[in-house]
Amino acid sequence: MSHAKLKALVFLVAIPLGFALAVWLGRDAARYAKPDKFVRFHPGIAPESLFYPPFSTLENLALARWSPGRTLVIIGGNSILNGVGQSDQNLWSRRLQEELGERYVVVNLSFRGALPCEAGALVAETLIKRGLPVILISSTAPATVGRVAGGTYGYLYYEAQAHNRLIHHPARDANLAAWEETATPSVREQQAELRRAAALDSWFHFQALWHHIGYRYGFTTWTQVTRNRFWRPRDTILDEGTDARPLGDRFREQLDAELAITRAFSAGLAESTGPLSWRAYTPQTGLTGELIDAMFPPAVRARTIMLLNQNALYYRSRLSPAERSRDDFVFATYEQVWRDRGVVCHSVGANFTDEDYADRTHLAPSGGRKLAQLLAEYIRQFSPP
Amino acid sequence: MNSSRIRQSGALALRLLLGLAIGVFIHYLLYRLFLPVQPFIYVAF
Numbered sequence: 001m002s003h004a005k006l007k008a009l010v011f012l013v014a015i016p017l018g019f020a021l022a023v024w025l026g027r028d029a030a031r032y033a034k035p036d037k038f039v040r041f042h043p044g045i046a047p048e049s050l051f052y053p054p055f056s057t058l059e060n061l062a063l064a065r066w067s068p069g070r071t072l073v074i075i076g077g078n079s080i081l082n083g084v085g086q087s088d089q090n091l092w093s094r095r096l097q098e099e100l101g102e103r104y105v106v107v108n109l110s111f112r113g114a115l116p117c118e119a120g121a122l123v124a125e126t127l128i129k130r131g132l133p134v135i136l137i138s139s140t141a142p143a144t145v146g147r148v149a150g151g152t153y154g155y156l157y158y159e160a161q162a163h164n165r166l167i168h169h170p171a172r173d174a175n176l177a178a179w180e181e182t183a184t185p186s187v188r189e190q191q192a193e194l195r196r197a198a199a200l201d202s203w204f205h206f207q208a209l210w211h212h213i214g215y216r217y218g219f220t221t222w223t224q225v226t227r228n229r230f231w232r233p234r235d236t237i238l239d240e241g242t243d244a245r246p247l248g249d250r251f252r253e254q255l256d257a258e259l260a261i262t263r264a265f266s267a268g269l270a271e272s273t274g275p276l277s278w279r280a281y282t283p284q285t286g287l288t289g290e291l292i293d294a295m296f297p298p299a300v301r302a303r304t305i306m307l308l309n310q311n312a313l314y315y316r317s318r319l320s321p322a323e324r325s326r327d328d329f330v331f332a333t334y335e336q337v338w339r340d341r342g343v344v345c346h347s348v349g350a351n352f353t354d355e356d357y358a359d360r361t362h363l364a365p366s367g368g369r370k371l372a373q374l375l376a377e378y379i380r381q382f383s384p385p
Numbered sequence: 386m387n388s389s390r391i392r393q394s395g396a397l398a399l400r401l402l403l404g405l406a407i408g409v410f411i412h413y414l415l416y417r418l419f420l421p422v423q424p425f426i427y428v429a430f
Contacts, residue, residue, distance in 0.1 A: 003393055003396075006397065007396055007397060007400045008400075010397050010400045010401050010404065011400040011401075011403060011404045012404065013404065014400065014401045014402075014403070014404020014405045014407075014408065015404045015405075015407050015408045015411070016408060017404065017405060017408060018404060018405035018406060018407060018408020018409045018410075018411075018412075019408035019409070019411055019412050020408070021405065021408065021409065022408065022409045022412035022413075023412065026412070043427075046425075047421075047425035048425055048426070048427055050420060050421070052420070052421075079427070112427040113425070113427050113428070152425040193419070194419075196419075197419035200415060200419075201415075201419075204412065204415060206412055206413070206415040206416040207416060207419075209412070209416075210412075210413060210416035211416075220413075220417075221417075221420065
């Protein structure tokens, strides 16, 4: 063979070898890669900065802390449980771990803007599938369940499914298929692309490898959040979440808009049947129940504590007596909707003070402490798996 | 003679490294290809 042909052959063979090497490294990274000293997903390691932690990272965070004899408390849900309004040191999930002691391992896998069935809920599901003792904590508003696909964190569902991590739950498949059929062509195409990405990733493990490199060695994509030094490794970006502002500075911004949102929590969910008497709109309760059934497999529902978050007293106290009564009715109604599906459900915040809220919906450190104490009680009451 | 062999070996090693780098780069492209164009913007409701 001539030297020129040999060079060409070496070059052509080296390309798939290099790719195979990356796949091998990615497969390895999927087994161990996770953020160091993890407390919560802050914007530097979350989709706000184009960092989409792979499903394997979430699993690794939970599994790395677990040991036999301990129960995993997986926190899913949205910015309320992510601790917006609390600094890293005053984060409510740290307090929950202190309250529960060593028998429990608390892992906060909540994301800002996540639905109750996304992210942490899927990790809890995969851990339940493995037979580990798990309690899922999640939070939402009345009549809000959503779907595991279609949102910012929908990629986690497709990844978990492609890696065969989820419990077989035909109701979820059917619901998502029906939803996709009625979705716009662009949404359908987006879902198809996410499925393709997850299927390819299950073979080639590129998400685990390049997120690990982005976290440990350097990030290659410019983002608004990291614009000044976008290349720096994400492990050098600190959690800059701050505690709530002094009480006198809270709540007054955009008071009308926030009050309108507070009213809207229950306005479309119940109709008046007399003075301070209400009846729930059945399409909404029915749809909520259907989505709970579809998005949470029975085994997960049996291990879930769902929290319905009340708005801050500052706003609720400005509602009329009729509006407050409707609010109370709606929260009680939707607690029951979750309970009817086998989920432990509690409304939280009704007895909290202005001091306990950072804004209309997020908790200040004192509210976080109260939430941790309440939840520790609920968790201890939970029957062992 | 020796310097010619060294040059040839060097050329082969270079092709090998280049090929490996391209293979790894294709793997990286898969990651970049599926990265959303716009980041998520969080707004509380």
